[in-house]
Amino acid sequence: MRLPKPPQPWPRDPPPGPFRDAFWKSPLRGAWLTSLLGSALLPLITICAVTGFLSHLAYHPELGDNSVFGQRGILGIDFYWIGYPANPAWIYAFTQGTHIATGLAAIPILIAKLWSVMPRLFEWPPLRSPAHSIERLSLLMLVGGSIFVFLSGLWNIQNWYPWPFNFVASHYFGAIIFLAGLGFHLVVKLPVALREFRSRGLVRPLRASLAETEPERHQPGSLAPADPAPATISRRGLIATIAAGSGLAALMGIGQSLGGPLRDLALLGPRGRGNSGDGTNDFPVNKTFAISGIEQAATGPGWRVRLLGGSGLELSREQLLAMPQTSASLPIACVEGWSSTQEWSGVRLADLASAVGLDSPGQTLVESLQLEGSFRQATLSSGQAADSRTILALKVNGADLSADHGFPARVVAPAVPGLHCTKWVGSISFNQGGGDEPA
Amino acid sequence: MNLRERYGAGPLHLISSIAALSIAGYAVFEMSGQSAPIGFAIWFVAAALLHDIFAFPVYSLFGLLAGKASARLDTAAGAVNYVRVPAILSALVGFIWFPLILGLSSERYEGASGHSSDVFIGRWLLLSAILFGLSGLAYAVSLRRSAGAALSDDSAPARRETGLRGSNRRRTAPVGFATAPSSADADVRSEATNPPPDPE
Numbered sequence: 001m002r003l004p005k006p007p008q009p010w011p012r013d014p015p016p017g018p019f020r021d022a023f024w025k026s027p028l029r030g031a032w033l034t035s036l037l038g039s040a041l042l043p044l045i046t047i048c049a050v051t052g053f054l055s056h057l058a059y060h061p062e063l064g065d066n067s068v069f070g071q072r073g074i075l076g077i078d079f080y081w082i083g084y085p086a087n088p089a090w091i092y093a094f095t096q097g098t099h100i101a102t103g104l105a106a107i108p109i110l111i112a113k114l115w116s117v118m119p120r121l122f123e124w125p126p127l128r129s130p131a132h133s134i135e136r137l138s139l140l141m142l143v144g145g146s147i148f149v150f151l152s153g154l155w156n157i158q159n160w161y162p163w164p165f166n167f168v169a170s171h172y173f174g175a176i177i178f179l180a181g182l183g184f185h186l187v188v189k190l191p192v193a194l195r196e197f198r199s200r201g202l203v204r205p206l207r208a209s210l211a212e213t214e215p216e217r218h219q220p221g222s223l224a225p226a227d228p229a230p231a232t233i234s235r236r237g238l239i240a241t242i243a244a245g246s247g248l249a250a251l252m253g254i255g256q257s258l259g260g261p262l263r264d265l266a267l268l269g270p271r272g273r274g275n276s277g278d279g280t281n282d283f284p285v286n287k288t289f290a291i292s293g294i295e296q297a298a299t300g301p302g303w304r305v306r307l308l309g310g311s312g313l314e315l316s317r318e319q320l321l322a323m324p325q326t327s328a329s330l331p332i333a334c335v336e337g338w339s340s341t342q343e344w345s346g347v348r349l350a351d352l353a354s355a356v357g358l359d360s361p362g363q364t365l366v367e368s369l370q371l372e373g374s375f376r377q378a379t380l381s382s383g384q385a386a387d388s389r390t391i392l393a394l395k396v397n398g399a400d401l402s403a404d405h406g407f408p409a410r411v412v413a414p415a416v417p418g419l420h421c422t423k424w425v426g427s428i429s430f431n432q433g434g435g436d437e438p439a
Numbered sequence: 440m441n442l443r444e445r446y447g448a449g450p451l452h453l454i455s456s457i458a459a460l461s462i463a464g465y466a467v468f469e470m471s472g473q474s475a476p477i478g479f480a481i482w483f484v485a486a487a488l489l490h491d492i493f494a495f496p497v498y499s500l501f502g503l504l505a506g507k508a509s510a511r512l513d514t515a516a517g518a519v520n521y522v523r524v525p526a527i528l529s530a531l532v533g534f535i536w537f538p539l540i541l542g543l544s545s546e547r548y549e550g551a552s553g554h555s556s557d558v559f560i561g562r563w564l565l566l567s568a569i570l571f572g573l574s575g576l577a578y579a580v581s582l583r584r585s586a587g588a589a590l591s592d593d594s595a596p597a598r599r600e601t602g603l604r605g606s607n608r609r610r611t612a613p614v615g616f617a618t619a620p621s622s623a624d625a626d627v628r629s630e631a632t633n634p635p636p637d638p639e
């Protein structure tokens with residue numbers, strides 16, 4: 001007697017439309033093309049992720065109120081002992097410029113890769129085994145994560161926040177979900193890609209002209225089309241188009257980062273322009289005086305910087321200018337991926353600490369005259385504050401700071417994110433919380 | 440029943456899937472303590488669908504229309520790319536910077552940078568014009584070149600690779616996916632539509 005077959009969860013034949021192999025016509029789709037796109041994305045995403053986490057470290061979230069989203073590290077473990085180097089001074093401008101440029105460059109390739117695997121969304125049966133179901137769930141992490149992280153970053157650099165949550169926290173934890181999905185995806189798919197490259201060659205299919213372009217061989221369940229349309233673009237044509245898009249996107253990031261005449265190349269970059277017509281102060285800002293909420297009078301002749309700690313002191317701008325002046329050529333490097341190196345001059349933080357009778361500044365809290373905003377204050381590590389290039393700047397390129405650049409005085413420091421180079425400084429508190437944190 | 444039959448894959452797959460889900464679980468836990476965790480979850484899932492149910496149908500439709508228009512105009516194979524490539528690049532730049540181009544963040548952007556975002560739509564149109572202009576120039580050059588080739592090469596009057604309407608006769612061995620040796624006497628027409636069997 002034959003046993004009845006167990007009930008199948010899905011009808012054996014796929015529903016019509018995209019669930020059928022014959023629906024997908026592009027002759028270029030296939031495992032080799034997807035492998036190539038994935039291989040192009042992997043280094044870009046790796047660099048983008050590493051520089052992203054480095055940026056998180058550069059903010060010293062373990063100090064004072066620096067962290068934007070609470071104090072917990074990975075599983076409550078403090079991993080900030082890694083620290084962030086202060087040399088060379090442009091290191092943060094470099095890592096963060098790289099973060100934004102690689103992120104921009106990855107977007108066209110990511111779109112192409114999503115296009116290339118489109119038939120997979122409709123594979124039939126939709127769930128075959130526990131392993132297959134977990135793979136599909138991990139695609140939510142991978143696809144949702146990648147699009148979420150790229151769009152949130154992209155819209156943050158354009159000051160557009162159509163969502164209700166904190167950008168920093170969602171970009172950071174969204175990235176962790178995405179990277180977890182990516183790690184699993186690599187375990188599953190890297191062998192497939194390597195097999196494709198072994199059998200097809202890494203670039204051999206790119207040698208074919210349009211007339212020579214053949215579809216990849218279709219097998220049941222493969223990405224290659226069962227019923228391909230004639231090719232209308234060669235593989236190298238497609239790859240060259242994606243590469244051009246990638247280069248065009250990256251150029252706008254790189255132009256904003258390298259500055260000088262290259263800044264004009266960032267045609268659509270948010271900081272493809274300087275700040276004003278005034279030559280000495282003509283470089284970008286992240287916040288204008290107009291929206292700082294500071295009264296004009298507060299930055300006038302009555303302004304004093306309050307030094308807290310040691311014997312304490314209040315100094316006017318004239319008194320600061322009468323102290324020994326230090327010059328430093330330092331970049332203002334924004335987390336949004338633009339930077340600009342200028343010649344600053346003012347008084348060393350170390351000298352201000354001496355003025356109140358301290359040997360060294362120690363961990364230093366700098367507060368702005370602003371009453372609100374996450375970055376109205378920043379805590380510098382003792383290493384950052386004691387660096388001989390860390391100054392309370394009064395002038396830039398030989399002229400007084402403009403209002404937008406932080407007049408009467410602002411902090412500049414080597415390898416410190418621009419948001420921690422506090423503008424419109426109101427007070428500096430030395431020796432905040434011991435000296436046991438990393439330099 | 441072993442693991443492979445029961446689970447559907449080997450132990451490395453199982454271990455790495457558990458690791459990945461655990462790490463993601465940690466991040467979800469952290470986000471649950473942040474502001475608007477539900478909003479985050481909605482945006483995250485919406486992001487996963489954004490390409491597949493919104494972007495893909497839109498750009499596929501444009502692709503199909505371009506193909507139809509190209510067929511109606513009876514252009515040579517590949518000529519459509521002189522429109523398609525600059526259109527893709529222009530759309531890409533437009534997509535990347537649309538919040539600035541459309542002025543969606545104009546107030547915030549002006550407060551942050553001190554500049555108006557009004558310039559971006561003009562810059563995008565300018566860049567698009569340059570891209571289409573360069574592509575048109577390339578097309579004109581290819582037309583001229585193939586017309587020249589047709590005049591000087593009487594033995595192959597139909598061979599026009601990119602310019603005027605011409606055949607897609609292959610003159611060299613296929614590269615990459617069709618690995619069978621091509622015979623000079625073979626009917627290249629039928630070979631083009633029926634790829635030779637893969638020797639594997």
